[in-house]
Amino acid sequence: MTKKNQLTKESGLSRRSFLKGVGLTSAGLAVTSGGEIFAEASGDASVKIISPGGATITLEVNGKKHQLKVEPRETLVEVLRDRLHLTGTKIGCDRGACGACTVIVDGKNVTSCLMLAIDAEGKSIETIEGLEKEGELHPVQKSFIEYDALQCGFCTPGMIMSSKNLLDHNPSPNLADVKHAVRGNLCRCGTYPKVFQAVLAASKQNKGE
Amino acid sequence: MNKFEYAMPQDIPQALSSVQHSGAVFKAGGVDLLDLMKEGIIAPSRLVHINNIEALKVISRTKDGGLALGANLTIAEIAELRELSGAHQALPQAAGSTATPQIRNLATLGGNLCQETRCWYFRDQNFSCSHKGGSQCFALQGENYYHALFDNKSGCVRVNASSISIALVALGAKLRITSAESSRDVSVAEFLVAPSQDIEKTHILERGEIIEAIILPASKPHQRSFYYKQKEKQSFDWPVAEVAVSWVQKGGVCENPTVILGAAAPTPWRSKKAEAVLAGQKITKKLAEKAAQAAMSEATPLSQNANRAKVFEAVIARVISWAGGVDPLQEGK
Ligand SMILES: Cc1cc2nc3c(=O)[nH]c(=O)nc-3n(C[C@H](O)[C@H](O)[C@H](O)COP(=O)(O)OP(=O)(O)OC[C@H]3O[C@@H](n4cnc5c(N)ncnc54)[C@H](O)[C@@H]3O)c2cc1C
Numbered sequence: 001m002t003k004k005n006q007l008t009k010e011s012g013l014s015r016r017s018f019l020k021g022v023g024l025t026s027a028g029l030a031v032t033s034g035g036e037i038f039a040e041a042s043g044d045a046s047v048k049i050i051s052p053g054g055a056t057i058t059l060e061v062n063g064k065k066h067q068l069k070v071e072p073r074e075t076l077v078e079v080l081r082d083r084l085h086l087t088g089t090k091i092g093c094d095r096g097a098c099g100a101c102t103v104i105v106d107g108k109n110v111t112s113c114l115m116l117a118i119d120a121e122g123k124s125i126e127t128i129e130g131l132e133k134e135g136e137l138h139p140v141q142k143s144f145i146e147y148d149a150l151q152c153g154f155c156t157p158g159m160i161m162s163s164k165n166l167l168d169h170n171p172s173p174n175l176a177d178v179k180h181a182v183r184g185n186l187c188r189c190g191t192y193p194k195v196f197q198a199v200l201a202a203s204k205q206n207k208g209e
Numbered sequence: 210m211n212k213f214e215y216a217m218p219q220d221i222p223q224a225l226s227s228v229q230h231s232g233a234v235f236k237a238g239g240v241d242l243l244d245l246m247k248e249g250i251i252a253p254s255r256l257v258h259i260n261n262i263e264a265l266k267v268i269s270r271t272k273d274g275g276l277a278l279g280a281n282l283t284i285a286e287i288a289e290l291r292e293l294s295g296a297h298q299a300l301p302q303a304a305g306s307t308a309t310p311q312i313r314n315l316a317t318l319g320g321n322l323c324q325e326t327r328c329w330y331f332r333d334q335n336f337s338c339s340h341k342g343g344s345q346c347f348a349l350q351g352e353n354y355y356h357a358l359f360d361n362k363s364g365c366v367r368v369n370a371s372s373i374s375i376a377l378v379a380l381g382a383k384l385r386i387t388s389a390e391s392s393r394d395v396s397v398a399e400f401l402v403a404p405s406q407d408i409e410k411t412h413i414l415e416r417g418e419i420i421e422a423i424i425l426p427a428s429k430p431h432q433r434s435f436y437y438k439q440k441e442k443q444s445f446d447w448p449v450a451e452v453a454v455s456w457v458q459k460g461g462v463c464e465n466p467t468v469i470l471g472a473a474a475p476t477p478w479r480s481k482k483a484e485a486v487l488a489g490q491k492i493t494k495k496l497a498e499k500a501a502q503a504a505m506s507e508a509t510p511l512s513q514n515a516n517r518a519k520v521f522e523a524v525i526a527r528v529i530s531w532a533g534g535v536d537p538l539q540e541g542k
């Protein structure tokens with residue numbers, strides 16, 4: 001066997017792991033699925049390894065801690081919606097392209113369909129459900145209602161999270177800033193002009209103008 | 210997605226040993242990896258999560274005044290990095306126009322460079338294409354508007370997806386690649402693999418090798434650079450054409466130009482023809498147009514993408530003008 005063949009046979013992202021046609025199920029999945037964390041020796045330290053069956057983690061969502069067992073392959077949006085029943089966050093494309101699943105993690109907006117839940121442990125997660133405080137909607141939410149910035153509403157939670165994230169970092173955005181901030185949020189109903197108006201108005205309300 | 214086990218190393222040696230496991234791959238931001246797994250294109254049995262490794266997030270000066278950027282810095286961080294203004298601005302320009310704000314907060318420099326092509330035949334598990342070890346390139350006779358305009362005669366007409374790589378090649382950047390045994394510096398141009406070299410490979414990394422940092426050479430006095438991506442929609446999009454250039458400009462005269470095209474070939478396409486037109490000349494709108502024509506005279510369009518060669522010609526001329534401080538939209542010369 002040539003050196004090249006040996007390497008590609010072995011290496012992860014290569015010939016062997018490209019699944020051809022319907023051969024998907026044959027992908028080397030011979031791993032235990034019991035839920036456990038084990039350690040693998042590496043030099044003088046050991047590396048934490050979570051088995052495919054998953055492990056119990058703590059997720060802090062909207063200031064509340066939840067303990068639950070997740071498999072490494074579960075995405076954050078799946079856990080939020082299916083396990084914590086926080087169904088405000090939507091799944092559109094499930095591939096990072098539409099922004100319907102946008103949540104804020106440690107002060108940054110991210111697509112939760114491309115983030116593993118396990119990676120969100122120890123971080124602060126904000127979802128649309130957490131914006132209302134003591135019965136009061138967030139200024140961006142109020143403004144979306146006032147300016148009629150939604151039609152079907154499917155993109156709206158993600159759109160609001162990106163807008164809220166903008167105002168958290170820049171309380172006085174201009175139109176260009178707002179457009180920039182919601183670039184990753186697609187709206188099939190084409191509500192963009194109203195979204196821009198609503199966010200600009202919310203920034204003024206925030207400052208009591 | 211398939212089931213997998215999840216290794217969480219804290220440092221580079223741990224990462225290198227955890228990836229020795231068969232079926233293991235590194236995962237940084239996970240943006241491309243999870244996408245490929247959801248599509249059933251790959252099914253690794255272990256992901257080695259390298260995002261907790263502090264050493265991969267460091268920014269430091271190199272001995273000769275260059276900049277070493279840790280592979281795990283996010284695209285958002287690169288877009289905002291103050292040290293990268295001026296001569297190196299092509300890099301933050303490329304980072305700032307990559308993907309969406311949400312993706313830029315997850316995606317990393319290293320992952321961006323290693324990402325797979327966006328070719329829809331490659332990314333569809335029903336097509337056993339030559340880049341996946343199959344016997345044919347479906348794009349050659351298929352939907353190929355976004356496929357290669359250059360270097361498209363070797364049985365796979367994919368284009369390289371990394372916008373970051375275009376800017377890095379223009380700036381002459383290198384990658385520090387580390388294994389348990391050694392460390393080597395490789396230019397970004399040599400890192401990416403064309404179908405003529407190995408049709409199934411995208412880059413030269415082998416199991417047990419990690420990109421530790423991206424090394425930018427110290428900028429030269431009077432060096433400038435520029436990157437621009439032409440998209441179909443303004444908000445965010447993959448490129449129809451993208452161009453990065455860099456050179457030293459004294460008294461308006463261009464020295465040592467690099468002109469790199471992205472979304473044009475399986476690897477960043479260096480246009481020596483355009484560079485030859487620019488070298489030693491004063492940058493004008495006319496000269497920029499001449500260089501753009503020279504660049505595209507070498508194109509070998511596929512059945513559907515000749516129109517994109519025209520778009521490229523316009524974008525190359527503009528980017529050269531912008532870099533040279535000339536208004537590309539002015540009338541006349
Ligand atoms: C909607 C959308 C639009 C996009 N638009 C663009 C665009 O315009 N331009 C563009 O360039 N990209 C674009 N992308 C792609 C995106 O930028 C990449 O998928 C992302 O940068 C990958 O980085 P990551 O850290 O998530 O990599 P991962 O998915 O974690 O890894 C990708 C690959 O890199 C390997 N890897 C990662 N880090 C290292 C390391 N340090 N050493 C060795 N191997 C490593 C992994 O093993 C894997 O094979 C877009 C993506 C989406 C979803």
Ligand code: FES
Binds near residue numbers: 092
């Ligand atoms: S569902 Fe996550 S971006 Fe579309």
Ligand code: FES
Binds near residue numbers: 152
């Ligand atoms: S309101 Fe319908 S998708 Fe935006």
